[in-house]
Amino acid sequence: MTAKQRSIEESRKDFDSYFKRVFNGFLSLVKGMWLTINIFSSPSRVITSEYPENRDTLKMHDRFRGQVIMPHNEEGDHNCTGCTLCEKACPNGTISILQTISPKSGKKVLGKFIYRFSQCTLCNLCIEACPFDAIFMGQEFEEAKTSRDDLVFVLNKREGKS
Ligand code: SF4
Ligand code: SF4
Secondary structure (H helix, E strand, C coil), X not given: CCHHHHHHHHHHHHHHHHHHHHHHHHHHHHHHHHHHHHHHHCHHHCCCCCCCCCCCCCCCCCCCCCCEECCCCCCCCCCCCCCCHHHHHCCCCCEEXXXXXXXXXXXXXXXXXXXXXXXXXXXXXXXXXXXXXXXXXXXXXXXXXXXXXXXXXXXXXXXXXX
16 A cells, blocks of 8 residues: 555544534433433422522432431440440541449449440441441431531430430
């Protein structure tokens, strides 16, 4: 193949590639416009949440990670044994388990489960480490506070504070 033929061949390839890109761009534009028109003509499909107007009914999706919570039953009991596995699993010291001696059994039991929400990265490692399903990631999402002290919780107390 001569130099001239090579040059013609390269020009033809560039030309093809240019039109291919123009066609793909146009196709993507049509697809986008089609979706926009579709949503515009069926308002019931719009899934935008009008927050905060919908605050009372808003439910976060199941895998949402809010702060760590410890559910209590009606009697105020919880599943935590104070085993400290979650404390050990936490990579940044967000959890502190303070143990105490039970006056009944003389054995070590959970005294305070301290959780510092301002440090928590919501990584879920403590939840995975707990063998008793005592803690979960909560669904609460409005957690702004003016003081860091207000972000320290005692999870084994129902009211959340010591
Ligand atoms: S979610 Fe992660 S950072 Fe937060 S307390 Fe659990 S292990 Fe620690
Ligand atoms: S929350 Fe679970 S892992 Fe953590 S101390 Fe309690 S029982 Fe152990």
